[in-house]
Amino acid sequence: MKYIQEAFDTNWIAPLGPNVTEFENTLQTYLGENNFVAALSSGTAAIHLGLILAGVNQGDEVLCQSFTFSASANPIVYLGAKPVFIDSETDTWNMCPELLEAAILDRLEKGKKPKAIVVVDSYGMPAKWDQLVAIAKKYSLFLIEDAASALGSTYKNQKCGTLGDIGILSFNGNKIITTSGGGALVAKAKEIKEKAVFFATQSRDNAPHYQHSEIGYNYRMSNIVAGIGRGQMEVLEEHITLRRAMHDFYISYFKDTKGITVLTEPTADYFSNHWLTAILVNPAQTGGKTREDLRLALDAANIESRPLWKPMHLQPIFANYPYYGGNINESLFQNGLCLPSSSNLTNDNRDRIKAVLDDFFLAP
Numbered sequence: 001m002k003y004i005q006e007a008f009d010t011n012w013i014a015p016l017g018p019n020v021t022e023f024e025n026t027l028q029t030y031l032g033e034n035n036f037v038a039a040l041s042s043g044t045a046a047i048h049l050g051l052i053l054a055g056v057n058q059g060d061e062v063l064c065q066s067f068t069f070s071a072s073a074n075p076i077v078y079l080g081a082k083p084v085f086i087d088s089e090t091d092t093w094n095m096c097p098e099l100l101e102a103a104i105l106d107r108l109e110k111g112k113k114p115k116a117i118v119v120v121d122s123y124g125m126p127a128k129w130d131q132l133v134a135i136a137k138k139y140s141l142f143l144i145e146d147a148a149s150a151l152g153s154t155y156k157n158q159k160c161g162t163l164g165d166i167g168i169l170s171f172n173g174n175k176i177i178t179t180s181g182g183g184a185l186v187a188k189a190k191e192i193k194e195k196a197v198f199f200a201t202q203s204r205d206n207a208p209h210y211q212h213s214e215i216g217y218n219y220r221m222s223n224i225v226a227g228i229g230r231g232q233m234e235v236l237e238e239h240i241t242l243r244r245a246m247h248d249f250y251i252s253y254f255k256d257t258k259g260i261t262v263l264t265e266p267t268a269d270y271f272s273n274h275w276l277t278a279i280l281v282n283p284a285q286t287g288g289k290t291r292e293d294l295r296l297a298l299d300a301a302n303i304e305s306r307p308l309w310k311p312m313h314l315q316p317i318f319a320n321y322p323y324y325g326g327n328i329n330e331s332l333f334q335n336g337l338c339l340p341s342s343s344n345l346t347n348d349n350r351d352r353i354k355a356v357l358d359d360f361f362l363a364p
Helices: 002-009 018-031 043-053 074-078 097-109 129-138 190-200 223-233 236-254 291-300 328-335 347-362
Strands: 036-040 061-065 082-086 116-120 142-146 166-170 183-187 260-262 277-281 336-339
Touching: 002 018, 002 223, 018 036, 018 183, 018 223, 036 043, 036 190, 043 074, 043 116, 043 142, 043 166, 043 183, 043 190, 061 097, 074 082, 082 097, 097 129, 116 129, 129 142, 183 190, 236 260, 236 277, 236 347, 277 291, 277 328, 291 336, 291 347, 328 336
Parallel strands: 061 082, 061 116, 116 142, 142 166
Antiparallel strands: 036 183, 166 183, 260 277, 277 336
16 A cells, blocks of 8 residues: 555556556566566566567467466467467476477478467466476577466576566466556566567657557556555565465375375475465266366355366367377366465365365265
């Protein structure tokens, strides 16, 4: 409220101002040296600008994780480019490096070299970045890290959002911290950040009148929204601790439950903010009880849960685009569930959740 009131008191009710600058500076400090942040209206806007900065044009192909939210893929189509979807691996549920390379080789054989790759840190879990970066460099492909839900997660102690050529963050209402709506683009050079800000402010040339030599967008974050972000950055570590505590709650609960797998870090190289705790339900080991049975049991107690992402290559709008892989992400969708994970869940909330789980798994 202090930063928001400051915006009103100083009459900075605009898509620029002290809060925007300080929010960017705080994020840059948090992410580490040589990372430059442009605060934008949404994570989707950041992906769109990232693709433009990657040189993606109409007719180009962009390799994209299939197991994700549609915002990872929609901006590819905004540009008239074509998404090529890649299946997941089973350790992190993110883009499979082996399938990525197989897809690149097949596209090259068909005379269609892709322009860029969009990899997602799903549910806050870092992807297999060493392998993915090596493949991107090997084939000279621009790598965009969609870290929309992974602020605070790390891979080998490097912050998510900084692992690709460009990173994107989201501050939507359901994220680890929120500005109500908003996002950011993370660049490796100040000039790239400045170009992103240029595009985000309608590509206004440096002239005393309105002059435009390139197509621009109205994508800049407002000073009021950035004020919320400044306040949220002050509690980010607390929110990460609370989300990870919810994950620990589920790990403890399910440790002796047959047929339940909780998504967790595969090795010490990975640190997840556990934005959402997600599980897989194997009916063959739960006496025939399915993910949907559990979702409905929680729903009956007025507790929201949600199936995992329906893969992009199974979405009606993307059904005709190329896809490389098997049925890993389809199986995740069919058997997976996101459980209540919010930072503000109380002991009473956890007791309610536990009561439903006890009734579901322990009742005859």
